[in-house]
Amino acid sequence: MRSVSVIGVGLSKFGERWDTSFRQLIAEAGVKAILDSGIDGKDIEAIYGGCMASGRFIGQEHIGALIVDQLGLNPIPSTRLEAACASGSVAFRNAYLAIASGMHDVVAVGGVEKMTEVSVEDAATALGGAGDQEWELFIGATFPALYALIARRHMQEYGTTEEQMALCAVKNHDNGSKNPYAQYQNKITLETVMNSGVIASPLKLFDCSPITDGASAVILTAKNQHVKILTSQVATDSTGLAGRESITEIKATKLASQKAFASANIDPQEINVAELHDCFTIAEILALEDIGFAKKGEAGPRLEKGQFKLGSKGLIVNTSGGLKAAGHPVGATGVKQVVEIVQQLRGTAGKRQAEGDAKLGLTHNIGGSGATAVIHILTNKGKAFNKN
Amino acid sequence: MRSVSVIGVGLSKFGERWDTSFRQLIAEAGVKAILDSGIDGKDIEAIYGGCMASGRFIGQEHIGALIVDQLGLNPIPSTRLEAACASGSVAFRNAYLAIASGMHDVVAVGGVEKMTEVSVEDAATALGGAGDQEWELFIGATFPALYALIARRHMQEYGTTEEQMALCAVKNHDNGSKNPYAQYQNKITLETVMNSGVIASPLKLFDCSPITDGASAVILTAKNQHVKILTSQVATDSTGLAGRESITEIKATKLASQKAFASANIDPQEINVAELHDCFTIAEILALEDIGFAKKGEAGPRLEKGQFKLGSKGLIVNTSGGLKAAGHPVGATGVKQVVEIVQQLRGTAGKRQAEGDAKLGLTHNIGGSGATAVIHILTNKGKAFNKN
Numbered sequence: 159m160r161s162v163s164v165i166g167v168g169l170s171k172f173g174e175r176w177d178t179s180f181r182q183l184i185a186e187a188g189v190k191a192i193l194d195s196g197i198d199g200k201d202i203e204a205i206y207g208g209c210m211a212s213g214r215f216i217g218q219e220h221i222g223a224l225i226v227d228q229l230g231l232n233p234i235p236s237t238r239l240e241a242a243c244a245s246g247s248v249a250f251r252n253a254y255l256a257i258a259s260g261m262h263d264v265v266a267v268g269g270v271e272k273m274t275e276v277s278v279e280d281a282a283t284a285l286g287g288a289g290d291q292e293w294e295l296f297i298g299a300t301f302p303a304l305y306a307l308i309a310r311r312h313m314q315e316y317g318t319t320e321e322q323m324a325l326c327a328v329k330n331h332d333n334g335s336k337n338p339y340a341q342y343q344n345k346i347t348l349e350t351v352m353n354s355g356v357i358a359s360p361l362k363l364f365d366c367s368p369i370t371d372g373a374s375a376v377i378l379t380a381k382n383q384h385v386k387i388l389t390s391q392v393a394t395d396s397t398g399l400a401g402r403e404s405i406t407e408i409k410a411t412k413l414a415s416q417k418a419f420a421s422a423n424i425d426p427q428e429i430n431v432a433e434l435h436d437c438f439t440i441a442e443i444l445a446l447e448d449i450g451f452a453k454k455g456e457a458g459p460r461l462e463k464g465q466f467k468l469g470s471k472g473l474i475v476n477t478s479g480g481l482k483a484a485g486h487p488v489g490a491t492g493v494k495q496v497v498e499i500v501q502q503l504r505g506t507a508g509k510r511q512a513e514g515d516a517k518l519g520l521t522h523n524i525g526g527s528g529a530t531a532v533i534h535i536l537t538n539k540g541k542a543f544n545k546n
Numbered sequence: 547m548r549s550v551s552v553i554g555v556g557l558s559k560f561g562e563r564w565d566t567s568f569r570q571l572i573a574e575a576g577v578k579a580i581l582d583s584g585i586d587g588k589d590i591e592a593i594y595g596g597c598m599a600s601g602r603f604i605g606q607e608h609i610g611a612l613i614v615d616q617l618g619l620n621p622i623p624s625t626r627l628e629a630a631c632a633s634g635s636v637a638f639r640n641a642y643l644a645i646a647s648g649m650h651d652v653v654a655v656g657g658v659e660k661m662t663e664v665s666v667e668d669a670a671t672a673l674g675g676a677g678d679q680e681w682e683l684f685i686g687a688t689f690p691a692l693y694a695l696i697a698r699r700h701m702q703e704y705g706t707t708e709e710q711m712a713l714c715a716v717k718n719h720d721n722g723s724k725n726p727y728a729q730y731q732n733k734i735t736l737e738t739v740m741n742s743g744v745i746a747s748p749l750k751l752f753d754c755s756p757i758t759d760g761a762s763a764v765i766l767t768a769k770n771q772h773v774k775i776l777t778s779q780v781a782t783d784s785t786g787l788a789g790r791e792s793i794t795e796i797k798a799t800k801l802a803s804q805k806a807f808a809s810a811n812i813d814p815q816e817i818n819v820a821e822l823h824d825c826f827t828i829a830e831i832l833a834l835e836d837i838g839f840a841k842k843g844e845a846g847p848r849l850e851k852g853q854f855k856l857g858s859k860g861l862i863v864n865t866s867g868g869l870k871a872a873g874h875p876v877g878a879t880g881v882k883q884v885v886e887i888v889q890q891l892r893g894t895a896g897k898r899q900a901e902g903d904a905k906l907g908l909t910h911n912i913g914g915s916g917a918t919a920v921i922h923i924l925t926n927k928g929k930a931f932n933k934n
Contacts, residue, residue: 179680212675213602217683219675220630223917226782227789233781233801236918237636240626242608248625252640259647287600287607292567295605393621394614401615413621529611530624 166195166377208249242288244525246492269493290398322458324351334479341485370485410531433495554583554765596637630676632913634880635920678786710846712739722867729873758873798919
């Protein structure tokens with residue numbers, strides 16, 4: 159397998175983008191990534207696009223063709239990949255493999271979703287398609303309900319508290335306040351979360367990531383440049399919660415991250431910055447534990463101690479604001495996580511920059527309630543990470 | 547690039563499958579393909595699934611996870627790819643590339659769509675998402691309307707007649723009557739087509755492929771076995787018709803097939819059997835001409851002369867019954883085309899078997915009105931095709 163580097167990144171502003179269209183969001187992120195890479199659009203050999211539910215949100219399928227058309231790059235191959243909220247990471251992974259395998263030399267990856275053109279009820283139903291439609295959504299189990307079951311069980315088994323979960327949201331809003339692309343750039347307090355309306359107990363409004371419009375793009379190349387991808391791993395599990403061995407862990411996250419650390423030959427403790435999938439606050443706690451950043455049941459207490467936030471020692475989590483504050487345009491999220499890690503590894507994250515030299519960054523993106531988990535580890539080649 | 551062979555094929559019965567569910571269709575085709583291949587399910591390293599609009603049709607996304615879960619094969623990677631009606635071929639192509647590049651040794655490909663759980667109006671709207679939603683569907687241009695524009699212009703420029711188009715449907719129903727998996731296994735006459743209700747003039751009901759439930763699956767391996775894939779090519783074009791240089795040809799088909807013939811080092815005239823994308827009868831005429839099986843404007847007259855049908859000399863087209871008679875479960879169609887060609891090359895197509903030794907077969911799958919075109923050429927290694 160060849161070495162693969164990220165040489166360009168671009169984001170649209172995330173938020174309620176009533177001012178623009180799905181295809182314009184693609185261009186907004188895509189053109190930035192191409193300009194940032196310094197390559198000519200004509201050098202791009204293929205496009206991989208992540209999008210979850212454009213059919214439900216805007217009535218448009220055939221997203222690969224739409225992306226290549228919008229960027230004026232046809233007739234090159236352009237493929238849409240879908241893995242619910244992990245669609246962006248799955249697109250990134252397949253683009254990475256296309257270069258690593260020697261098939262292509264320069265590839266563009268995009269992620270996009272425009273979710274605000276339908277009612278919140280219709281959006282919740284569309285998102286329910288990320289789980290098991292027949293055995294969960296049909297009987298009323300929307301995503302807040304599924305994650306509420308997980309949260310309640312985690313509280314029961316490990317003593318995790320609503321306040322500990324809330325601290326994820328507070329931290330991520332702090333980070334989002336420093337991110338000009340974030341949907342929410344306002345800080346919140348523990349009380350903001352605790353006093354917000356109950357969505358599915360114990361989850362309250364501020365435990366939940368929002369409905370978001372947005373797009374993200376990166377350019378990959380076979381050349382060994384700043385920033386390098388160390389590994390890309392994915393694992394799958396039962397679509398519905400009922401098929402899982404346990405609901406207080408995401409087994410697919412554990413498997414994918416174990417493979418990632420083994421393949422990159424590093425330990426979780428060596429990661430400096432991570433973008434974790436906080437669709438709900440409990441999901442960030444699960445990710446911290448399942449990846450091995452915290453022992454089982456200890457993520458909550460460590461959040462209480464002020465860990466994982468900018469300025470703290472050790473791993474810094476969700477400097478972008480995460481899904482909670484930066485927003486969660488589902489198909490775009492996985493690629494946005496990579497954009498943030500690249501900026502951290504380049505040292506260009508501005509007010510969000512983690513202190514010290516960030517040498518290793520990780521992205522963790524979940525599809526549905528954990529039926530797909532994708533882990534990427536990136537390294538700052540410029541600062542010469544060399545394990546051996 | 548390594549050699550890639552198809553070692554197992556499977557289909558569900560195509561049709562209005564009120565008796566079964568989306569996930570059961572996957573199992574119906576998938577288990578057959580695994581059994582046909584002679585491998586153990588545990589040998590499968592990854593799954594690529596094609597599905598266009600499950601979100602619109604059954605409220606379910608995250609199809610990669612659903613497939614791997616349904617086949618009991620998690621935690622291996624399982625990815626859904628979407629390119630409208632070419633979703634199956636794009637899944638097949640990416641699986642082929644995964645093996646050719648050395649990434650995997652054994653991969654399963656599935657295609658699936660369950661289209662009859664919504665009204666015909668809702669299905670037509672969902673399918674409209676294969677074209678340009680903003681610039682075509684929103685103003686009322688459904689797919690029959692788009693292909694009617696193409697047909698009318700082709701009649702004007704080349705003298706193609708409604709009768710010539712109708713003969714595609716007659717031929718394909720003849721073939722479908724020999725296919726136990728086909729949605730329609732009844733022969734029809736020229737009068738059946740000509741006297742059927744007008745859908746979008748000049749296209750009548752029997753010029754149009756139906757709404758279908760169905761699934762298809764194949765198993766690919768790196769071993770050099772019977773049947774071998776010679777090449778996989780794709781090209782893209784503008785999503786909407788308004789962006790095209792011409793609407794009497796599908797430029798993406800021309801580009802993809804030119805690349806395919808060059809890459810395989812063969813001429814169109816060497817192909818024995820082809821499955822062409824006849825979503826509407828005019829589409830088969832375009833494909834015959836754009837791939838180079840007939841000169842521009844001559845496909846219609848050659849159909850009148852009785853060419854391309856079983857028992858005629860030269861190329862035999864759509865022995866499966868094509869989209870018209872076998873049915874068009876959009877995400878499944880591209881993989882079903884491969885299943886048919888494999889059966890022809892194996893000599894196991896029964897009453898549909900083309901006479902003589904079929905040595906080279908081609909599949910042609912279109913997304914939307916031609917924004918994506920995928921060409922695969924397969925060869926019967928057992929009968930020792932050797933160009934050089």
